[in-house]
Amino acid sequence: MAKKEILVTGGLGYIGSHTVVELIKNDYVPVIVDNLCNSKTEVLNRIETITGVRPEFIELDVRDEAALDKVFKAHHIFAVIHFAGLKSVGESVQKPDLYYDNNIGSSNVLLKVMKDNGVKNIVFSSSATVYGEPKRVPLYESDPIGETTNPYAETKVRIEYILKDLAKEDPSMNIAILRYFNPIGAHPSGLMGEDPRGIPNNLMPYVTQVAVGKLPQLQVFGNDYPTPDGTCIRDYIHVVDLAIGHVKTLIKLEEKPGLVIYNLGTGVGTSVLELINAFQKANNIKINYRIVGRRPGDVPENYANCDKALKEIGFKAQYNIVDCCRDSWNWQKKNPQGYND
Numbered sequence: 001m002a003k004k005e006i007l008v009t010g011g012l013g014y015i016g017s018h019t020v021v022e023l024i025k026n027d028y029v030p031v032i033v034d035n036l037c038n039s040k041t042e043v044l045n046r047i048e049t050i051t052g053v054r055p056e057f058i059e060l061d062v063r064d065e066a067a068l069d070k071v072f073k074a075h076h077i078f079a080v081i082h083f084a085g086l087k088s089v090g091e092s093v094q095k096p097d098l099y100y101d102n103n104i105g106s107s108n109v110l111l112k113v114m115k116d117n118g119v120k121n122i123v124f125s126s127s128a129t130v131y132g133e134p135k136r137v138p139l140y141e142s143d144p145i146g147e148t149t150n151p152y153a154e155t156k157v158r159i160e161y162i163l164k165d166l167a168k169e170d171p172s173m174n175i176a177i178l179r180y181f182n183p184i185g186a187h188p189s190g191l192m193g194e195d196p197r198g199i200p201n202n203l204m205p206y207v208t209q210v211a212v213g214k215l216p217q218l219q220v221f222g223n224d225y226p227t228p229d230g231t232c233i234r235d236y237i238h239v240v241d242l243a244i245g246h247v248k249t250l251i252k253l254e255e256k257p258g259l260v261i262y263n264l265g266t267g268v269g270t271s272v273l274e275l276i277n278a279f280q281k282a283n284n285i286k287i288n289y290r291i292v293g294r295r296p297g298d299v300p301e302n303y304a305n306c307d308k309a310l311k312e313i314g315f316k317a318q319y320n321i322v323d324c325c326r327d328s329w330n331w332q333k334k335n336p337q338g339y340n341d
């Protein structure tokens with residue numbers, strides 16, 4: 001049987017690149033489209049080194065309908081995994097128009113081109129951020145969404161609504177909404193990882209940049225939360241586990257399930273101080289940090305119930321927090337300037 005072609009939008013980004021590796025390992029043929037607004041073509045060399053396969057890459061903006069249509073016409077696409085999007089919460093507050101246009105606009109164009117070309121299967125990158133401030137943890141897929149606090153989160157909620165409406169309009173569509181919790185870690189080879197622009201907003205890249213000496217000190221945002229050590233609790237998931245989750249989801253789509261929604265996390269909550277300690281222990285490095293005030297908008301505790309993904313797609317995270325810390329550091333120390341090296 002011919003191998004299935006999977007269109008991967010944003011496939012040169014952090015989660016997309018790791019997913020492309022898992023797709024190749026599982027005998028799919030990824031076709032990557034990306035506008036390089038937050039990634040570099042060096043990623044293609046790394047994918048080739050890891051897998052022995054150089055995937056096809058077309059530089060385009062997903063909002064460019066004509067260019068995207070050409071890609072669909074030139075291939076026999078079985079499914080789309082839609083990673084392309086902007087993801088900085090702070091930037092989205094400064095430039096909401098950009099986020100609505102890029103994230104929702106690209107999704108609308110993609111769905112139109114899929115329809116025009118009769119492609120019925122899509123996996124969408126959503127986020128735990130759609131749950132807003134949780135009333136209780138763990139979070140279940142059936143919990144309410146929509147009380148968001150920033151335009152980035154709002155784009156994810158609105159795209160979820162668009163997909164849910166589409167599922168009602170066209171029951172032949174197979175749509176998987178994946179709500180990622182906090183992806184960290186890197187490919188165990190140290191060849192691929194997260195390469196944020198400028199000063200990182202997220203905890204793990206900040207920790208690794210302090211460890212490598214690029215940044216002087218980590219600030220821990222608040223130790224007066226109602227949690228055991230006073231710092232916020234999150235569900236950190238290794239990016240390779242997340243990537244494997246996409247392959248399992250594609251297998252599910254072959255059963256033609258209609259609309260499915262899964263949390264992709266570990267089900268385990270880890271506090272900021274626990275993560276720092278795990279990093280120090282795993283890598284035998286001291287992290288210079290100090291406690292400062294809370295960061296506006298942070299919720300005390302956020303972690304997933306992952307029973308549904310286990311039951312329906314056989315997904316269970318294999319890497320623990322120590323593995324994540326080891327692999328994040330392995331990537332950072334081998335690539336102190338990210339993909340610029």
Ligand code: NAD
Binds near residue numbers: 012037039083182
């Ligand atoms: P990333 O920025 O590393 O990857 C996104 C990729 O999409 C980049 O390569 C970028 O160049 C590309 N892109 C953006 N807009 C585009 C457009 N209009 N046309 C073509 N390409 C475009 O981000 P990531 O961490 O890999 O995240 C992937 C997806 O997962 C995003 O949709 C993000 O919102 C979502 N997500 C990420 C996290 C996280 O913490 N990393 C958590 C939850 C959800």
Ligand code: UD1
Binds near residue numbers: 127128129152202222
């Ligand atoms: C952030 C995004 C969220 C996105 C998620 C996934 C915000 C407000 N939310 O979530 O939309 O889906 O990433 O990647 O940006 N921390 C520090 N010091 C730092 C950085 C972070 O103490 O320098 C703390 C934060 O207060 C938080 C925890 O570390 O308690 C995790 O922060 P972060 O990595 O930014 O992720 P989230 O805020 O959970």
